[in-house]
Amino acid sequence: MSEATGPSSISDFHESLRSRSTTVEQVVSSYLERMALSRSLCAYLSEFAGQSLERARELDECLSREGLDRLLERSPLFGVPVAIKDNIHVRGERTTCASRFLENYRAPFDATCVARLRDSGAVFLGKTNLDEFAMGGSGENSAFGPTAHPLQKERVPGGSSSGSAVAVAADLALAALGSDTGGSIRLPASFCGIAGLKPTYGRVSRFGLVAFGSSLDQVGPMARNVSDLAGIYRAIEGHDPRDATSARIAPSGSGPSLSSEGRPLRIGVPAEFFVEGLDPEVKSTIDRVLERLRASGATLVPLSLPNLVHSIPVYYVIATAEASSNLSRYDGVRFGVRSEAAMQAESLEAFYEEARALFGREVKRRILLGSFVLSAGYHDAYYRKACQVRRLIAEEFTRAFEQVDVIAGPVAPGTAFRRGALERSPLQMYLNDLYTIPANLAGLPALSVPIGADSTGLPIGLQLIGRPFDENGLLQAGLDVEALR
Numbered sequence: 344m345s346e347a348t349g350p351s352s353i354s355d356f357h358e359s360l361r362s363r364s365t366t367v368e369q370v371v372s373s374y375l376e377r378m379a380l381s382r383s384l385c386a387y388l389s390e391f392a393g394q395s396l397e398r399a400r401e402l403d404e405c406l407s408r409e410g411l412d413r414l415l416e417r418s419p420l421f422g423v424p425v426a427i428k429d430n431i432h433v434r435g436e437r438t439t440c441a442s443r444f445l446e447n448y449r450a451p452f453d454a455t456c457v458a459r460l461r462d463s464g465a466v467f468l469g470k471t472n473l474d475e476f477a478m479g480g481s482g483e484n485s486a487f488g489p490t491a492h493p494l495q496k497e498r499v500p501g502g503s504s505s506g507s508a509v510a511v512a513a514d515l516a517l518a519a520l521g522s523d524t525g526g527s528i529r530l531p532a533s534f535c536g537i538a539g540l541k542p543t544y545g546r547v548s549r550f551g552l553v554a555f556g557s558s559l560d561q562v563g564p565m566a567r568n569v570s571d572l573a574g575i576y577r578a579i580e581g582h583d584p585r586d587a588t589s590a591r592i593a594p595s596g597s598g599p600s601l602s603s604e605g606r607p608l609r610i611g612v613p614a615e616f617f618v619e620g621l622d623p624e625v626k627s628t629i630d631r632v633l634e635r636l637r638a639s640g641a642t643l644v645p646l647s648l649p650n651l652v653h654s655i656p657v658y659y660v661i662a663t664a665e666a667s668s669n670l671s672r673y674d675g676v677r678f679g680v681r682s683e684a685a686m687q688a689e690s691l692e693a694f695y696e697e698a699r700a701l702f703g704r705e706v707k708r709r710i711l712l713g714s715f716v717l718s719a720g721y722h723d724a725y726y727r728k729a730c731q732v733r734r735l736i737a738e739e740f741t742r743a744f745e746q747v748d749v750i751a752g753p754v755a756p757g758t759a760f761r762r763g764a765l766e767r768s769p770l771q772m773y774l775n776d777l778y779t780i781p782a783n784l785a786g787l788p789a790l791s792v793p794i795g796a797d798s799t800g801l802p803i804g805l806q807l808i809g810r811p812f813d814e815n816g817l818l819q820a821g822l823d824v825e826a827l828r
């Protein structure tokens with residue numbers, strides 16, 4: 344027997360296990376049924392039907408032996424059905440990165456974040472769709488078909504973690520993992536009306552995440568509310584010796600939060616976040632929320648971060664440079680599909696040309712751009728310059744955080760746009776990342792929390808950016824915003 348809808352939160356789910364009104368197996372099988380009925384959304388690229396049910400039955404046995412509360416002490420995510428973005432390794436399963444190139448690639452090991460979720464008791468439902476190699480902001484760049492918005496099918500769900508956002512929003516998973524290089528967790532979370540967190544760079548291990556822009560990439564949780572986000576985040580955070588950029592810093596655990604410091608929250612509001620091009624409905628919704636936060640005791644501090652205007656060019660130089668270097672390993676020999684045409688090639692050059700023809704348009708564009716900005720003669724003018732300006736942006740944030748606890752603004756200039764609307768203009772597409780990119784460039788934690796909808800019912804998110812490694816404070820501020828609703 345299955346239910347038409349899943350639990351509304353992790354605590355709701357655990358409550359129903361505690362009261363024995365359901366079992367892990369029943370909940371997992373109802374997710375699997377909804378997934379099978381919702382394939383037109385193209386949220387999942389693979390579904391783990393057999394193994395997730397088997398795992399659910401094992402967990403139900405543990406439950407009957409030990410009781411939930413004892414299990415939760417060592418497995419805080421006991422039984423929680425989770426979806427994983429298909430650029431993160433789950434041992435033995437495919438990791439396609441939504442690319443023809445890796446269509447047949449199977450992961451030989453678990454990503455650290457996946458192993459940690461497993462140890463915390465989570466059940467994996469499947470792997471979710473994305474823009475190819477996480478390059479994109481709409482969910483349209485997948486080689487296996489665009490992900491649809493759950494509310495209005497002709498709209499995009501946002502990307503690149505499109506399938507993870509849709510899985511959570513359409514009740515096809517209780518929570519999900521995404522990755523965020525320039526906004527890929529926060530943008531789709533905001534378009535789909537769910538919560539998403541990009542942790543501080545170095546906070547969550549990147550081991551087992553397929554690299555895009557290595558100095559920017561972070562794995563993070565996507566969920567229905569901020570408490571669930573915190574629950575998933577706590578399971579995956581912490582130092583990992585297998586990722587050289589993983590921070591050696593104590594996990595945030597359940598340490599003190601901003602509000603418990605007894606000081607009213609100081610919220611920075613940068614002028615550069617409320618510029619021309621911001622949808623008036625998004626702006627007025629954010630203004631209302633900020634006003635209510637002020638009324639409930641927070642201080643609003645106007646800020647100016649003048650270097651933010653350079654974020655997009657800086658990001659698209661650095662991210663493409665790193666991508667061109669990271670993707671050079673896909674040479675047609677070592678990973679993934681061996682193209683027939685390549686095997687017939689008569690020279691090495693022709694071999695690469697055929698092999699790499701399997702990449703989609705956007706991936707090729709990034710490789711070309713990245714190789715250009717790194718090439719002799721242009722390296723100093725583009726790549727080095729971009730790294731310098733990145734530093735200035737980070738320093739501006741450091742100064743701002745002397746005055747404020749969090750910084751608030753939009754996640755995106757508008758709500759979910761129509762599919763195909765920006766197809767012909769990569770630049771227009773890149774402009775959507777205006778508000779999310781700065782946190783990646785500065786390595787700061789940032790989250791998107793739902794605050795309302797526009798007049799057509801499309802969700803609007805608020806972005807909050809925190810101090811480095813202050814995920815606790817950031818999540819607490821997210822809870823405060825959520826409590827206003």
Ligand code: GLN
Binds near residue numbers: 522528
């Ligand atoms: N939209 C941005 C890009 O296309 C960000 C992608 C991401 O965060 N993975 O690069």
